[in-house]
Amino acid sequence: MIIVMKQGSQDKEIVEISKVLESLGLGVHISKGTERTIIGVLGDKRVLSDVPLELMPGVEKLVPIVESYKLAGKTFKPEPSVIDVQGVKIGGKELVMMAGPCAVESREQIMEAAFAVKKSGAQFLRGGAFKPRTSPYAFQGLEEEGLKLLKEAKDATGLLIISEVTSEKAVETADKYVDMFQIGARNVQNFQLLREVGRSQKPVLYKRGPSTTIDEWLNAAEYIMSEGNHNVILCERGIRTFETATRNTLDISAVPVVKTSSHLPIIVDPSHAAGKSQYILPLSKAAIAAGADGLIIEVHPNPRCALSDAAQQLKPDDFNNLCKVISEIAEIIGREFHYGE
Amino acid sequence: MIIVMKQGSQDKEIVEISKVLESLGLGVHISKGTERTIIGVLGDKRVLSDVPLELMPGVEKLVPIVESYKLAGKTFKPEPSVIDVQGVKIGGKELVMMAGPCAVESREQIMEAAFAVKKSGAQFLRGGAFKPRTSPYAFQGLEEEGLKLLKEAKDATGLLIISEVTSEKAVETADKYVDMFQIGARNVQNFQLLREVGRSQKPVLYKRGPSTTIDEWLNAAEYIMSEGNHNVILCERGIRTFETATRNTLDISAVPVVKTSSHLPIIVDPSHAAGKSQYILPLSKAAIAAGADGLIIEVHPNPRCALSDAAQQLKPDDFNNLCKVISEIAEIIGREFHYGE
Amino acid sequence: MIIVMKQGSQDKEIVEISKVLESLGLGVHISKGTERTIIGVLGDKRVLSDVPLELMPGVEKLVPIVESYKLAGKTFKPEPSVIDVQGVKIGGKELVMMAGPCAVESREQIMEAAFAVKKSGAQFLRGGAFKPRTSPYAFQGLEEEGLKLLKEAKDATGLLIISEVTSEKAVETADKYVDMFQIGARNVQNFQLLREVGRSQKPVLYKRGPSTTIDEWLNAAEYIMSEGNHNVILCERGIRTFETATRNTLDISAVPVVKTSSHLPIIVDPSHAAGKSQYILPLSKAAIAAGADGLIIEVHPNPRCALSDAAQQLKPDDFNNLCKVISEIAEIIGREFHYGE
Amino acid sequence: MIIVMKQGSQDKEIVEISKVLESLGLGVHISKGTERTIIGVLGDKRVLSDVPLELMPGVEKLVPIVESYKLAGKTFKPEPSVIDVQGVKIGGKELVMMAGPCAVESREQIMEAAFAVKKSGAQFLRGGAFKPRTSPYAFQGLEEEGLKLLKEAKDATGLLIISEVTSEKAVETADKYVDMFQIGARNVQNFQLLREVGRSQKPVLYKRGPSTTIDEWLNAAEYIMSEGNHNVILCERGIRTFETATRNTLDISAVPVVKTSSHLPIIVDPSHAAGKSQYILPLSKAAIAAGADGLIIEVHPNPRCALSDAAQQLKPDDFNNLCKVISEIAEIIGREFHYGE
Incomplete structure (x- = not known):
């Protein structure tokens, strides 16, 4: 970190700041320029998280030089993490495909969806049991009943299960049924839940949250990782911008940016980014071409009857076609995806 | 709501849609234009929240005509709501001032802050006990211990207490100590908590959340209000934009927009919007001039020692000056604020 | 277009509006709902562009139903446009590659760049002669001298030439030397220039401009097309968002959205979107996978010596590799690109 | 400026960079941290504007320490600039009010508008003669004929004239008729025009442009000022965000931010920010309370007949009321505005 002093700052102010830094075990490096003096701070800046240096006399501003996250960063772990979920490896050569309906609605629906996505090559079945909906009058999910149905689908198909958790209580309940927790965009900074x-x-x-920078996202991942769980898979799902043609703006650059800054795997959710089923195929192809480790896609046996997010769910046939195309692109770029059963 | 049909949509598609709508008790009004047919839907659209009309054959898109929130809207209640908190009326002629430190840190600190803000005319003492912080290594709040200190400060000064709740458990705990719950920006769509x-x-x-539209905000307020609690005070605190000179961009227009669309009171938080103490006075003046019903401002007896958000906390003297100026502007615009004890 | 009337609007207001519409040759369709009356307007709404309907008594708001652009839209021309530039077809099966330095700096530089990009398969040489730079103290381009050097490079290599024009005078000058004009992001709404x-x-x-919606962009294209020039190729180059890890946020969804709404070809500029050379390859792959008709990429024989935008220019070897990869992806998705001379 | 070296950068890379800097007359200050080496650059960085330091071996990134604009900055001129336009001083104690129709439409219209705004205390008459409109089919302005009418209105009322210029040719024409040029938001980076x-x-x-940061805006002002014209008045008119309740989001914080960073006066345009006439009064009050030096407001004798931007133009009576309120707020905050003739 660099401390930039105000024009005309005095020597005693610089001495004062140096004392504070040194008392915390940090090194100090002073550089007097023509317009400003700057102070370089050497050492682990985490000891400064509760010290309001920016308010000390003479200080104009603080400039961070290295990213503030540790455990998610390449400095902490330079080689990419490969996360093994009961034999399915995420972040390795093979792409991961998670698919299923927005919400679990009934045994018939989830079973049909499970067999369909399995058939195309998906390794994970997704399905919401706790649904955060914009309107309180809309369908809110089957809760534990939904989780049980997901477990049944797993037993029948061998697919791994991923489902969103929205509260501490939901984590406790879901723990019995799912193979992977999902933290949704609305909870990206629900630190209690993380x-x-x-x-x-x-x-x-x-x-990622709709208005979270990549830097903030990786910082918040620290809440999960600092508790001891390093099995984190990032998921880009679009950010909020002024453009209204799509529900959110898929930040495709997040894929290479994360690959440069972090060792964690990253997958892409084109369904929530686009909000319209006709854009899911092109965005999926783009995501894989950009280097994503996989996709999470909403697939519904009968989208026209879906109880939530109907407009963005794919039909099984369209999903099957998508998986085929993805397997072809994967080969070109040195990855692989096993299309079909 | 209007259903816009695709170019070349067929009569049987229109008949099909009409049947669905009528089966739900809604009225139908068909209008054939030169390029498109549109279908007007008459009646309470809440019955449609789980019906994916946009996927029916021939449909191009749905266009909402009236806002989807009910309880927070002017249609539901045309006259402004005045919320009475133990005699302090929010949304009436008198402005409300909520002030205090970002976080409760110690008995000395909160007592000193309480007496200081009371002296300038504040009616509420604010202070965080549960602190959502960007980094897991930063100070996270005193939790119940902090709430007890707030209660002590109330007993000593007569100030009402407001404090943020971040989980269902926190609500339960805080209920014993505070006079008003605060839902923070990060939890704007934490529906469980609402x-x-x-x-x-x-x-x-x-x-308001940093990337929440006013419309989404009023819709999410429905989660609180539909449970029976209509005592909601909105708080604008800045939105996320590309501008980096301030922490967030205060959306000052939200004040007149909310006053036009909703009966709920709205106050402004210039501290989190600006992120820098030197901008708090001008933004506070602007907020009141624009018609806000009050302000919530971070005040710390010694900002340089603050354990969180140090850069944006005002010193008691600066807050005192702010209250004086606000009382003068209030008079000009037909409001009032009792500066001083 | 739909006119939504205020709650409690009166019959005589509706009659008044109907008269205005009918006097302009438009059809009127009135629909009385439970809460509001809405008026459907039938016919060519361009006659309304200077009629302030929103100010007529009783009107709450106007809701557009179909897009306002005509010549750029699919309704005007359903099949994709293929633009032939001296034998190079843009928007057909073959992908187009435009490459070259940000700015023309010298004969040596542009010749070296031209032969390099030609060798990898590019059909167009790009190079700025009129450079809009953020600081007035930075290099502003060689102007006509630069255009002459581009023409020399064309004569030597057979590459087509594209260069930015920034004023009416620049258009006049460039007309003698270039095969395609470029309108830069800063001039997206410089209607005089269009x-x-x-x-x-x-x-x-x-x-596209950094804060232009796709709808506004297609509308502004009307300024070019309504003068008679339908040879417009759109170029997505990133939009302004709160994310700072990249210079702009590449809106990859713009590719399928434009393909759905317009018949015009669209290419992608990953260089300006990313602002950093290490992200250009993944973004290029993503763009082609998403369906773009080509790419425009900054390539400099010696980026370290470039006089502008050095950080985002590729070295010829990296560009050569990019072209190879693009040719492979092209094949998978049913397009083609002739890598190599 | 600070050069941050990559982890593991080598001594010879640092030596190489130091040589380049010293050859340009700049000072060098090296600081070796635990993770990175950083190089402080001392002296006038404008000599670096065409040197791609970020591409030298071992460099990770460049971090600017002081703002890059000079002539618009407080470092160049610490005291506020007061700009005298034929006796009307902008940036002093007295507030300036510029008002008039969006576009000059006819002699009757502009005369009526001129007398009306004069009566309420405005010092400037505004009126567009060159109109950049989103659609090419909309009214584009009376051009020189409109400027002549503005001049007539000046002769009749004594009001000063401000009008937008959109091209070099328009500057030449307008120079004969107007007292102040306006550069519109779309041309904020039309450097030729600046x-x-x-x-x-x-x-x-x-x-300011709808997606221009304050820093970029002050940098672009350098294009005007470096040519010798220091009579620049900044105008905040709203930025583009995801919020759609208003046409743009008025960045009210820009007022105190500019006052902190620059010596130039700043006024606010609430008409274009809001896009709806009912929000103009509250936003005007907010702007003045926040410290703006004046306002520019669209006023039309008969908004319902306006040929452009009808929805955001005030009626003379509403403008008169606004001026009265502004004069009262001015007094409270130590400014003055002479309401009435």
Whole structure:
């Protein structure tokens, strides 16, 4: 970190700051420029998280030089993490495909969806049991009943299960049924919840928030990882911008940016980014081409009857076609995806 | 709501849609244009919240005509709501001032802050006991111990207490100590939490999220209000934009927009919007001039020692000056604020 | 278009509006709902562009139903446009690659760049002669001298030439030397300039502005097309968002959205979107996978010596590798690109 | 400026960079941290504007320490600039009010508007003669004929005239008729045009672009000022965000931010920010309370007949009321505005 002093700052102010830094075990490096003096701070800046240096006399501003996250960063672990979920490896050569309906609605629906996505090559079945909906009058999910149905689908198909958790209580309930927790975009900075899944060793699919910078996202991942759970898979799902043609703006650059800054795997959710089923195929192809480790896609046996997010769910046939195309692109770029059963 | 049909949609598609709508008790009004047919839907659209009309054959898109929130809207209640918190009226002629440190740190600190803000005319003492912080290594709040200190400060000064709740458990704990719950920006769509405070009758200060539209905010308020708690005070605190000179961009227009669309009171938080103490006075003046019903401001007896958000906390003297200026502007615009004890 | 009337609007207000519409030759369709009356307007709404309907008594708001652009839209021309530039077809099966330095700096530089990009398969040489730079103290381009050097490079290599025009005078000068005009992001709504290139028949590469919605962009294209020049190629180059890890946020969804709404070809500029050379390859792959008709990429024989935008220019070897990868992806998705000479 | 070296950068790389800097007359200050080496650069960094330091071996990134604009900055001129336009002082104690229709439409209209705004206390008459409109089919302005009418209105009322210029040719024409040029938001980075008005000594009202940061805006002002014209008045008119309740989001914080960073006066345009006439009064009050030096407001004798931007133009009576309220707020905050003739 660099401390930039105000024009005309005095020597005693600089001495004062140096004392504070040294008392915390940090090194100090002073550089007097023509317009400003700057102070370089050497050492582990985490000891400064509760010290308001910016208010000390003479200080104009603080400039961070290295990213503030540790456990998610390449400095902590330079080689990419590969997360093993009961034999399915996320972040390795093979791409991962998670698919299923927005919400679990009934045994028939989830079974049909499970067999369909399995058939195309998906390794994970997704399905919401706790649904955060914009309107309180809309369908809110089957809760534990939904989780049981997911477990049944797992037993029938061998698919791994991922489902969103929205509260500490939901984590406790879901723990019995799912193979991976999902933290949704609305909870990206629900630190209580992040800590809760951090205390588990179960893998966590951790979605970016619609107005979270990549830096903030990786910082918040620290809430999960600092509790001991390093099995975090990042998921880009679109950010909020002024453009209204799509529900959110898929930040495709997040894929290479995360690959440069972090060792964690990253997958892409084109369904929530686009909000419209006709854009899911092109965005999926783009995501894989950009280097994503996989996709999470909403598939519904009969989208026209879906109880939530109907417009963005794919039909099984369209999903099957998508998987085929993805397997072809995967080969070109040195990855692989086993299309079909 | 209007259903816009695709170019070349067929009569039987229109008949099909009409049947669905009529089966739900809605009226139908068909209008054939030169390029498209549109279908007007008459009646209470809430019955449609789980019906994916946009996927029916021939449909191009749905266009909402009236806002989807009910309880927070002017249609539901045309006259402004005035919320009475033990005699302090929010949304009436008198402005409300909530002030205090970002976080409760110690008995000395909160007592000193309480007496200081009381002296300038504040009616509420604010202070965080549960602190959502960006880094897990930063100070996270004193939790119940902090709430007890707030209660002590109330007993000593007569100030009402407002404090943030971040989980269902926190609501339960805080209920014993505070006079008003605060829902922070990060939890604007934590529907579980909104419902929880909705089940109480205690007033709720409900902050806008950094990427929430005003329409989404009023819709989410429905989660609190539909549980029976209509004592909601909105709080604008800045939105996320590309501008980096301030922490967030205060959306000052939200004040007149909310006054036009909703009967709920709205106050402004210039501290989190600006992120820098030198901008708090001008933004506070602007907020009141624009018609806000009050302000919530971070004040710390010694900002340089603050354990969180140091850069944006005002010193008691600066806060005192702010209250004086606000009382003068209030008079000009037909409001009032009692500066001083 | 739909006119939504205020709650409690009166019959005589509706009659008044109907008269205005009918006097302009438009059809009127009135629909009385439970809460509001809405008026459907039938016919060509362009006659309304100077009629302030929103101010007529009783009107709450206007809701557009179909997009307001005509010439760029699919309704006007359903099949995709293929633009032929001296034998190179843009928007057909073959992908187009435009490459070269940010700015023309010297004969040596542009010749070296031209032979390099030609060797990898590019059909167009790009190079700025009129450079809009953020600081007035930075290099502003060689102007006509630069255009002459581009022409020399064309004569030597057979590459087609594209260069940015920034004023009416620049259009006049460039007309003698280039095969395609480029309108840069800063001039996306410089209507005077758009008209000027519209009066030519020379193809125009028309970049989206950093804060232009796709709808506004297609509307502004109307300024070029309504003057008679339909040879417009759209270029997505990133939009402004709160994310700072990249210079702009590449809106990859713009590719399928434009393909759905417009018949015009669209290419992608990953260099300006990313602002960092290490992200250009993954973004290029993503763009082609998403369905773009080509790419425009900054390539400099010696980026370390570049006089502008050094950080985002590729070295010829990296560009060569990019072209190879693109040719492979092209094949998978049913397009083609002739890598190598 | 600080150069941050990559982890593991080598001594010879640091030596190489130091040589380049020293050859340009800059000082060098090296600081070796635990993770990175950083190099402080001392002296006038403008010599670096064409040197791609970020591409030298071992460099990770460049971090600017002081703002890059000079002439618009407080370092160049610490005291506020007061710009005298024929006796009307902008940036002093007295507030300036510029008002009039969006576009000049006819002699009757502009005369009526002029007398009306004069009566309420405005010092400037605004009126567009060159109108950049989103659609090419909409009214584009009366051009020179409109300027002549503005001049007539000046002769009749004594009001000063401000009008937008959109091209070099328009500057030449307008120079004969207006007292202040306006550069509109769409031309904020039309550097050719900025230079053109920079070569005049006529004051320039320089609007911020909808996606321009304050830093970029002050940098672009350098294009005007470096040509010798220091009579620049900044104008905040709203930025583009995801919020759709208003046409743009008025960045009210820009007022105190500019006052902190620059010596130039700043006024606010609530009409374009809001896009709806009912929000103009509250936003005007907020702007003045926040410290703006004046306002520019659209006023039309008969908004319902306006040929452009009808929804955001005030009626003369509403403007008169606004001026009265502003004069009262002015007094409270130590400014003054002479309401009435």
